[in-house]
Every structure is written in structure tokens, then in C-alpha cells.
């Protein structure tokens with residue numbers, strides 16, 4: 281893994297990043313995703329592997345969240361930007377990565393969804409009903425951060441209330457608000473960045489990247505259909 285750290289620090293081109301992802305996907309050498317055979321050779325000119333047994337041509341990103349991605353450098357930079365303490369809006373990210381708004385939005389949402397796995401694995405999570413988040417967001421956006429955000433009929437533990445307030449503050453300061461439909465994805469991002477700033481959890485660049493070379497491609501249509509559950513995890 282030490283070598284991979286060095287590679288990551290010095291990577292500059294899409295090919296450098298592909299090399300890193302190949303090693304993350306196949307740490308003990310190429311393994312055919314089709315027939316599971318361990319022998320193959322690389323077609324350098326096309327950045328593909330051909331299986332010696334079944335002849336299929338494949339790549340380290342085939343069938344993963346990075347399936348079909350050409351600009352791996354941008355993606356890796358965007359993924360790693362999620363383990364900085366501060367968040368970035370889609371507009372700012374689009375400018376940073378020199379992409380159009382729509383592509384950037386889909387990229388950031390996919391990254392949030394995948395990295396949500398890190399939050400779900402953690403034991404330090406809090407569940408917040410979306411309805412509460414909506415109320416707190418509304419109160420926060422009208423400047424009533426310290427007011428009574430809830431009806432008496434709603435019961436939520438103080439920790440949950442605190443988390444909802446902080447999540448709302450984060451969402452408003454970074455994104456100026458988010459839709460109910462995608463609120464879980466932004467909550468994941470918030471929880472992840474909070475963990476980074478408290479240095480309490482396993483946020484390590486290579487293990488983060490390895491999440492993206494696991495099977496499970498995700499297309500734009502899937503992202504459009506995504507809908508946050510009624511109770512979100514922070």
C-alpha cells in the first residue's frame with residue numbers, strides 16, 4: 281500500500297489514476313470479472329485487459345461506479361475533495377473541475393451516494409426525520425436558529441435536535457438549501473466531513489477510492505430516481 285500512496289501523491293494523468301484504481305480493484309493481480317481466471321494481459325494502447333482464458337476485454341472500472349468514466353483524474357480529485365473539511369457547491373465544483381453544471385451535479389451526487397456507505401458503517405450516526413430537517417431548515421433560513429423549531433407534538437432526543445440544527449446550518453451555508461428528494465445525500469456529505477474534522481474515523485484516501493471500484497455501476501437515470509428515505513442518517 282505504501283507504493284500506492286506514493287503513486288497517489290504523484291499521479292498527474294488519467295492513466296496514472298487508472299493504474300491506482302487497477303491496483304485497488306486487483307490487489308493481487310488481474311482477475312477476470314467474467315470467468316474469474318487470474319491470467320490476462322494489458323492492451324496498453326487502450327487501457328484494457330484481455331483475459332487469457334475467455335478472451336473478454338475489460339478494465340478496472342468496468343461494472344463499477346466509475347464505469348465508462350474517461351476523466352478519471354477529475355473524478356478522483358472530486359472524490360478526494362469529499363474528505364476535506366469544507367463542502368463545495370455544484371457551481372463552485374463545476375468551476376473547479378472545469379465541467380458543465382449538469383455533469384458536475386451527477387458526479388457529486390454519485391460520489392455522495394457511494395461515500396454514504398462510510399457513514400452507514402459508522403456507529404456514531406443519528407437518525408433525523410426529514411420533516412424535522414425541513415422545519416429546522418426553514419427556521420434557520422429565516423434566521424430563527426435558536427428559536428423553538430418544533431411543535432410540542434414532535435419528540436426528538438436533544439442529540440438528534442442538535443444534529444438537525446448543525447446539518448441545516450451546513451446545508452444553508454454550502455448549498456443555500458437542498459431538495460427533500462436528495463436530502464439524505466447531503467446528510468451523508470455532512471456526516472463525512474464532520475468525521476474528517478473530528479479525526480475520529482477511517483477517512484483514508486485509498487480506502488475511500490477503493491469504494492468506487494466495487495461492483496455496482498450507477499447511471500444518471502438511477503440518480504434521478506433516487507429519493508431520500510423519510511428518516512435520514514447523519
Ligand SMILES: [Zn+2]
Nearest residue numbers: 312315331334
Ligand atoms: Zn475471463
